[in-house]
Amino acid sequence: MERRRADIIAEELEERIFDGTFPDGARLDEVRLAEKFGVSRTPLREALQRLARSGLVELIPRRGAFVRQPGPVELMEMFEVMAEVEAVCGRLAAMRISDEALKDLHDANVKCQAAINALDPDTYYIENERFHRIIYQQSGNSFLASEASSLHRRLKPFRRQQLRLRGRMKQSMAEHEAILNALENGASEEAANALRGHVAIQGEKFHSLMATLKSAAE
Amino acid sequence: MERRRADIIAEELEERIFDGTFPDGARLDEVRLAEKFGVSRTPLREALQRLARSGLVELIPRRGAFVRQPGPVELMEMFEVMAEVEAVCGRLAAMRISDEALKDLHDANVKCQAAINALDPDTYYIENERFHRIIYQQSGNSFLASEASSLHRRLKPFRRQQLRLRGRMKQSMAEHEAILNALENGASEEAANALRGHVAIQGEKFHSLMATLKSAAE
DNA sequence: AATTCGATTTTTGTATACAAGAATATTGAC
DNA sequence: GTCAATATTCTTGTATACAAAAATCGAATT
Incomplete structure (x- = not known):
């Protein structure tokens, strides 16, 4: 092409x-x-x-x-939608995911952890993205996967910032483990809730980050 | 503009x-x-x-x-996503909907029922659309509402066909009542499930419709 | 000095012109 | 008659030219 x-x-x-x-x-x-x-x-x-x-x-x-940069309100809305979309992906993926994909998710998590230990945020970010992308694909719905990827991409610059908050990477890691667990057990609702929370918290972190930046500027 | x-x-x-x-x-x-x-x-x-x-x-x-008309597979995928998106709208709306919007939903349902009695599918369709659009808006997330509207619009020509199936309008009506009920009670998960089912069934109806059309053509 | 009306200048939206790649036809060889 | 190579035609992608709308500037009036 x-x-x-x-x-x-x-x-x-x-x-x-x-x-x-x-x-x-x-x-x-x-x-x-x-x-x-x-x-x-x-x-x-x-x-x-x-x-x-x-x-x-x-x-x-x-x-x-x-x-037209999205304002704080629109951003929060987008994070909320992202959280829900990921939740849906997780719920469907829990029913449809392949063993191979589960292996890949595990692999991504291992590499994420290694990146944390090596204080290598770039690698962390890449593997984190892979983790999520696998779940999109394993929803078994390519239209959904495509929409999820598109939104993910759009929120990328905003998500990246909040990774710098102390302790966030570690917490995020624990959430990934919980998500993987739910998927392995085929627990749809659990996977959905775990993913929703995982993404929603990013929105909240971002929100507080915005607030501090704003008050610092005044 | x-x-x-x-x-x-x-x-x-x-x-x-x-x-x-x-x-x-x-x-x-x-x-x-x-x-x-x-x-x-x-x-x-x-x-x-x-x-x-x-x-x-x-x-x-x-x-x-x-x-590029969407093929059967892509259409089913889109209906699945529509069902999930509506479910999300419903879940959020159950927590955020205003009394006035509840009144409007009730009004739309009354007019839907009247249209069924009058064998007026066009009016039914318009009021049905209004019903759903209100729920999108009452999700309190305008980004989500906009995405939902966009998808709704894209599926419009396919949804319309399956309304002709006998008994579908009546059944759809009953589902609307259940949805409204859940929203009135602030029952998030109930509203989500009711909406998901309501839309998913449209996808399934469409699927069987496609199947019969295809076998008739052979 | 401020404001309003008008002329001038920008800037967008559309049409046309041109260049390069793809499709098609034609000719020649086997 | 079929296939291949080349020439021709078509179509897209891009540049340029032109028209109309908006913005800007300025002069005249209050």
Whole structure:
């Protein structure tokens, strides 16, 4: 599958929005960005539309494209939905998961633990992501898995921050063990609740993180 | 909010895909459609991209745009997700719903029943939709409500068919009553289960409908 | 000095032009 | 007659050109 210029530009812009180069509310000027990327306005507009559909940019007719970072309220809402979606994945996966996938989950957990011991947050993050992605897939519903991945990806930059809170990685690890346990036992509701809690707590951590950042700024 | 030509074209094309004018796998020729709509290729390509994002069209680079009706498997998956999403909405709504919204739900049910008595499936459908939409909103999570609406909309053409099955409207009505009851009592899990079942059964009905259609065609 | 109306300038939305890759047809060999 | 290689045609992706709407700036009036 070949990639169009618009795809590459969309990715690049997404990155810039995530890393804060383009702050919330910033206007994305078509001509300026076009020459910055060395392309014409046509593929750039395509990229903007793609971003608009994934919610990162608001496209106001005859006005332009504006960066739309989700506010605290919307973020909390998204974390809540993420928690519920993961819970659903877990409930279905508990009934459908393969032995091989259980092995993979176990493996991911072992590597997570090793990363914690080695104080290696990057590896931790990668293996953590693998853990969750396996559960999405093992829901046996590829549409659900795809939706879950999409939301996961969208929350990525916000989830990452709260991993820095002290003790969070260790606690998260314990939660993973509980989730794996429930899945091994085919305990649907248990798996669902464990996953819901696991993700919901991330939302709450994020919330308190936001609060401290805000009060620090005042 | 003004509307661009691309918006209008996207809507029109969506309609044509839903009603079967453009069957599954059909190639959507840019130049032909452009002159058909009396516009240039530029806004038409925008419309195609929008449809691609909502999953109705597959955009293959350097190849073109092809209609992608969901197959039976994907449809079942989508119904399963819809059932789970509605269940989540119900669980949250049971904790958060307002008295006024409960009144509205009751009103929608009364009108649904009246429509059944009057053998008026169109009104039934409208009020049924209102019933569900209220629950989405009363989840108190506008992000969730929006996702639910989007999926609801996407499944619309498939849900409509199975309402014709005899006795379905009446049974659906009884399920609505149970859902309303659970919400009134603030019974989260009950509401969730009732809604999950209510929607899941639609998927199953649809499945059997598909099966009969398929065997009839052989 | 502030405000409002108007002209100018930007900037978006759309059309057209062009370039490159894919599909198709044609010709030649076996 | 079939297959393969090449030429031709089509179609997409991108650039540029143009039109219309919005923003900006300025002058005139109060």
